[in-house]
Amino acid sequence: MAPDSESDRSSPDIFIPDEWSNTADAIANCSVDSPIAFVCGPKNSGKTTFSRHLLNVLLQRHKKVAYLDTDVGQTEFTPPGLLSLTIVDKITPDLTIPCLKTPERCFFFGDISSKRDPVIYLSYISALYDHYLKEYCTDNKTKFQGTTTSLPLVINTPGWVKGIGYELLVGMLKHMSPTHVVKIRISSESKNLPRGAFWSNEVNNDSVCVIEINAARQDHLKRSVLVQKDARLLRDMRLMSYFRQCLPSDMTISTLKELTRELCALHPYEVKISNVEIKHLHSQVPVSEIFGSLNATIVGLAVSSVSEKWPQCVGLGIVRAVNGPSKGVIYVLTPVPQKVLEDVDLLLMGSIQTPTALLLAPGCVSPYMSANVVPYI
Ligand SMILES: Nc1ncnc2c1ncn2[C@@H]1O[C@H](COP(=O)(O)OP(=O)(O)OP(=O)(O)O)[C@@H](O)[C@H]1O
Structure with missing residues (x-):
């Protein structure tokens, strides 16, 4: 099939079947001003690839499109462990290359699977969706004045479609009001x-258009050909690209060793422990172990607020060293701009693993990532 848009031409390995492009076109050209598309289906069926294609198609008609990323282990525009709403204003020509973007709103979930805390997971997603509704979904008044600020929304979901994963999808759909639900199907029917509208008890659910499409690739027996991703490697790569932003963009870094060495050579931020609250999200840590437990970990940098229920995450940091007893400080590396960091009053600790490559800096003692810091004992 001939590629039908510039974005497809730029992704040689990506195959957009007619069914996919027709679906994306139908959503982009539907009678609703700003469609809300919920993309779901089993693991590796192509949800992310379709969502990115849809995003590109929508961006041909709209200046900006909102993207709600609910796949906390395989995040699209952020490092893993975050749930985010991002406003996208540029077509990404190559659908195979992940890119980092600063989200409009973001929560630190602190794990790569929703099963760690399904209740909080659903609450965060609902809060992100509500934020979209409040800020980016036109009400009648603004529509009437012709100053429409309404943006389409693409919601990408995890591939966990059984058990609690299924319940969570149902929970999301019940909270949201998508105009379109795109279900990607694979040949293994039981997966x-x-x-139909599986989340709804209504017999005729006319308010939403459910579209079922097949995974893109099939063999000659019409069986879906699914590409297995190395999820752990992808997560590590995403984290390393994120922390690469701590370094000047014009600095040449060709290898992981170089990246690790340069990160170790950076001056970290010195954070006074008395100025921040340290919170373990998924475990209980005795007070005496708190400093030790932070060392060489990835933390969510968050801002608490009296008006908001959940603290907003502004980015991630690596705790490079802890000097608890004598100075009461921890040393943090982060690409978050200093101006934004000034508001951070919460360090959230989850279970996002620091990539091993970052712990093995030449000349430094693992896991402290520094040659000159006495580790906390
Ligand atoms: N249309 C396509 N053309 C070529 N490769 C594809 C296509 N769709 C998916 N793939 C490949 O299959 C793999 C899984 O795709 P993708 O990440 O989009 O699936 P997913 O359903 O979002 O996965 P997960 O459930 O893990 O989030 C990727 O390596 C992707 O490049």
Whole structure:
């Protein structure tokens, strides 16, 4: 099939079947001003690839499109462990290259699977969706004045479609009001989501258009050909690209060793422990172990607020060293701009693993990532 848009031409390995491009076009050209598309389906069926294609198609008609990323282990525009709403204003020509963007709003979930805390997971996603509704979904008044600020929304979801994963999808759909639900199906029928509006008890659910499409690639027996991703490697790569931003963009870094060495050579931020609250999200740590437990970990940098229920995450940091007893400080590396950091009053600790490559800096003692810091004992 001939590529049908510039974005497809730029992604030689990506195959957009007619069914996919027709679906994306139908959503972009539907009668609703700003469609809300919920993309779901089993693991590796192509949800992310389709979502990115849809995003590009929508960006041909709209200046900006909102993207709600609910796949906390395989995040699209942020490092893993975050749930985010991002406003995208540029077509990404190559659908195979992940890129980091600063989200409009973001929560630190602190794990790569929703099963760690399904209740909080759903609360965060609902809060992100509500934020979209409040800020980016036109109400009648603004529509009437012709100053429409409404943006389409693409919601990408995890591939966990059984058990609690299924319940969470149902929970999301019940909270949201998508105009379109795109279900990607694979040939192994038992792995698919139920047909139709599976989340709703209404017999005729006319308010939403449910579209079922097949995974892009099939063999000659019409079996879906699914590409398995190395999820852990992808997460590590995403984290390393994130922390690469701590260094000047014009600095040449060709290898992981160089990246680690340069990160170790950076001056970290010195954070006074008395100025921040340290919170372990998924475990209880005795007070005496708190400093030790922070060392060489990835933390969410968050800002608490009296008006908001959940602290907003402004980015991640690596705790490079801790000097608890004598100075009461921790040393943090982060690409978050200093101006934004000034508001951070919460360090959230989850279970996002620091990539091993970053712990093995030449000349430094693992896991402290520094040659000159006495580790906390
Ligand atoms: N249309 C396509 N053309 C070529 N490769 C594809 C296509 N769709 C998916 N793939 C490949 O299959 C793999 C899985 O795709 P993708 O990440 O989009 O699936 P997913 O359903 O979002 O996965 P997960 O459930 O893990 O989040 C990736 O390596 C992707 O490049």
